[in-house]
């Protein structure tokens with residue numbers, strides 16, 4: 001079984017510029033590559049779970065999301081922090097793009113993305129946890145039966161270091 005660090009994307013891995021899809025607008029949160037490398041060294045696999053309602057709103061396409069994730073994944077892998085999988089929710093109830101106008105079960109704070117990851121991989125829930133920057137991330141984790149922590153501050157390494165120590169003792 002894998003122990004997994006589940007990560008929200010915007011505001012945790014990359015700076016939240018609202019509806020990011022262009023590579024040139026992707027800037028890592030300070031300390032993020034270093035922090036994620038430490039998590040990998042501590043035995044975690046990394047899985048990203050992200051709401052991308054920009055697809056439903058017509059700001060960008062699913063292909064744009066996938067291209068960006070490939071790019072981010074490549075950079076992080078080069079930094080010693082490969083991402084096992086990216087899961088995203090493209091939906092939004094009442095959205096402009098009808099194909100994505102859906103009251104889905106995968107948009108956080110609902111736990112669908114986490115539950116899907118648990119279906120796809122054999123995950124040691126007890127020793128896994130989630131980090132997000134919004135209360136909805138923490139809520140999704142709790143509903144999925146995981147510990148969830150809200151990232152505060154501006155440097156992910158500073159935040160995650162003590163958390164990895166704490167999790168080691170759980």
Ligand SMILES: [Mg+2]
Nearest residue numbers: 008010011133
């Ligand atoms: Mg976020």
Ligand SMILES: [Zn+2]
Nearest residue numbers: 089091104106
């Ligand atoms: Zn969804």
